[in-house]
Every structure is written in C-alpha cells, then in structure tokens.
Amino acid sequence: MLYAIFCYDNEAVTCAWSKEKDAEVMSKLGAVQDKLLAEKRLGPVARLMPTTAATTVRKGKEPIIMDGPFAETKEQLLGFYIVDCADLDQAIATAKDLAAASGSAGAFELRPLQIFRPGGL
C-alpha cells in the first residue's frame, strides 16, 4: 500500500534554522530516504517553500485567488514523501525513523493513497 507521509512543523522555527542546521537535518532525513530507496520503497519526495510563497484558488462560479496557504494553522505542511508500506505498522515505523532523524517538533500525517500517477517530470 502506498502512503503519503505529510510533514508538519512550525515554519517560524524551521525557516529560522541556520544554513548549517538546515543542511544537518536534510542530510539526516536523506539517510532515511536512502534506506527506503535501497528497499525500493521510496516514491516522490518534495520539500515545499514557506507558506508565504503559497497562493490559494478558492473554487466557485468565479474562482477567488487568495494569497497565502489554504488554511492558517499553527503547524504548516512543509513537505511529503510517498512510501510503499506493507501495512500501517510499517508506515508508522517509517514515520518514526523520519521523526528520529529530523529531531525537531511537529508531526507526520500518514495518508494512504487512493490513486497514484507518478507523472512524467
């Protein structure tokens, strides 16, 4: 079963990391990704720009364009992984590995995929 692992944290904290700190966290997360890749369990991975870069299109007869993220939350969606997991236990174990590597606060949301098209990028 494919899972999306969504990464949430307070971007006021993560955006304030020094370059060195950021590189350190990314390299630790990279090690977990490498392991998943070796196990042929890793799909697309994305890190998102801060929510200040976001634009929201609210659907309607005449769609409304709004600056900023879809929802104002205390923790923001910072990125996601698509990972192949045998079951929920393995998905939770993978999220725990990522949590241990990132070492910061925040949360992961595990959402099983209903449709997956890897696209052509």
Next chain:
Amino acid sequence: MTDLAWIDAALAASRPQVVGALVRYFRDLDAAEEAFQNASLKALETWRANGPPRDAAAWLIFVGRNSGIDAVRRQKKSTEIEDIPVEPDIVDRLETADYRDDILRLLFICCHPELPPAQQLAVALRIVSGLTVPQIARAFLVGEDAMEQRITRAKQRIARAEVPFEAPDANERASRLAVVMASIYLVFNEGYSTSSEQAARSELCPEAIRLGRMLLRMYPDEPELMGLLALMLLNHARADARFDTAGEIILLDAQDRSQWDGDAIAEGLVLLDKAMRHRSPGTYQVQAAIAALHARAATPADTDWAQIDLLYATLERLHPSPIVTLNRAVAVSKSKGPAEALAMIEALPLDHYFHFHGLRGALLEQLGRVADANACFKRAIALARSPAEAAHIRQHLDALQKSSS
C-alpha cells in the same frame, strides 16, 4: 536536535507574539520582557520534563502573564491589580487577529518614528528578535556599555511616546506596517553593507528576512511586504559570492554566479510574481524586480539593462532621489552608452558621495577623458568609507595609468 536546542528554537520563534501580548497586558516593555524571561525559564523545566505543549506561544503568554501579575502583586500588595487589563479568555483569543495587532504594535513601538534610527534598530533587535546586548553591540560595532545605554534611552523614550493600545483601524494599521517595513529593511541593510571581517553583522540579514516572513504570514496579501521579502531574499542570495578570500568586496559583474543561493532566488521570484498580480507597484516591489533581473541573468552580459532602466525610471517617479537617478545612470550606461549616463548625473547634488565620483570617473574613462576621470577617482578615494571601496577605485586608477603610459 537536542531537547535544549528544540526549546531554544521554539522560544525564539514564539518571542514576538508572546512579548507582543505581554506588552498589551502590562503596557510596559520592561515588565513584558521580564515576564517573558520568567516564562522561558519555566518552559525549560516543564517542556523538558513533559515534552512540548501543543501551542508554545499560548503556553508562554499564559505563564508569563501570571508571573507578571505575581510580580505586580508583590510590589503593590493590594487590589490595585485590577488596574491591569486581564483577559481570562486568553487562550481562546490566540486564534484571532488580536495577535497580529500585538506583534505589529510591538514592532511599531520599537520602530517608533520618534526614535532615531540607530535606537530603533537596537531596541527592535533586543525586544522583538531577542538578540543579546553583546550580539547587538558587535553588530553595530560599538561597545556593550554604549549599546546598553542606547537601548535604555530608547526604552525611556518609548515609555513617553504613548503608543495607543487599542486595536488600530485600517489606516493606522497600514501606516504602522509601512514604518515597520522601513525598519526591517534598515536592519537588512545594516547587515548587507557589512564587510566580510565583520562576521557578527551577518546575523542581521537572516534576522531581517525572518521578521519579513513573519509579517507576511500575518498580512499575506500585502504586495509591498511580498516585495520587501523578495528584495531581501534576492540580495541575500548573493551573500556567499560578494567577498573574496581576502575580504575584498566583489562587484556584481565579477561574482561567481554559481555561488548564488538558488533556493533563495527561487523564493524571491515566486514572491515577486505574487506581488505583481496585485498591480499595485511600490518601491520595494520595483527594487525587487530590479534585483530579480540581475538574479535571472546567467552571465553579466545577459542582464536586461533596458528593462532595469525602465524600472529605475518607475522608481524615480515613486520615490524621487538623486541616489535612484545615479543607479539608473548605471543601467543607462550599459543600454545607451556612457555619454547619456554622464548627462543624467552631471547635475546631481551628490558631491559628498563616494559612488557618485566612482561612477562619474568610470563614465569619463569610457569616454576617453582620462584627466577628468583621474580627478574623479581621486575624489572618490578621498570619500571611501572602507579599504575595499578605496581598493576598488585604485584598480581603476592603475588601469588608467597603464593605458595612458
């Protein structure tokens, strides 16, 4: 990350919101700062033992407010405590727009137009950013005692300035935002105009960017705020390429563009894109658009100087200033030639300004007026504010000498 590092990061990120709320309760910067310190100490104990609270800022405001009230009680030992506006539904109100006004008010208090700029920056970095006095002193190249005094004087002035504590109306909010943006850009420029030896100052640029992001999160549809953040990101993206190993400044044309920070440039361009959709140009957006044209050019020869000339013309209309015209003349010299550029700047009242004589000398040099160019370069060297500036002009003089000998 260790527990302590995580707690530190959370405290730093919550600081403007928490101190902003505490200032609203206590109507006093010192009391708010002290309450924040007390809450931070409690957080170190409690969070380490129990893990992070769901909402760090709400926790700190609640604990800080109680500790502040206790302090006042100890001092006054009476029912005067009722004088302090206590809002029992504090945690519920965290979701509301009040907190935006708290942070903006705190920034505005620190950036109050009655304060001289040097005091504004110092007190904002102390209170809003939480930099220590030694850190700020290093950044401004003054002694710690002098900086301590500067901050104390600023706080005294603030106490007298009587900033209204009611929620601001739309006009007042817009004018506060403009004042605060100007101060954030000042912080950025203090850091940006540093030379590489003054490493402590390099903290100022990321701090200004952090404050800009925070404001834009609060006011997501302000195009000038997007422009300001884009401008800072695009300029700061060149930080690693701006100095050589000897600490001399490397001019834009000579920089190794592979050292520019691609992530920062991409974010800056996105923000500028978002800002332009509003069709409400302002000086930060136009300056960001100019920085974007430099950032987009793969080599100096690819720079769209004609477009930069047009943008500077827009900037001249929005914000007429001889410095803007001087900058425009650089673009004109590249797109139309040195004679047109020279004609533009001849009458500018910038005789005391290093860059004026530097540019005038370079234009005269291009026109083959060697003796005039020589005189300009010598005048520029006399006005240089750093060895790097002087060294740069000396290279021109040496080149002139070689070509004429």
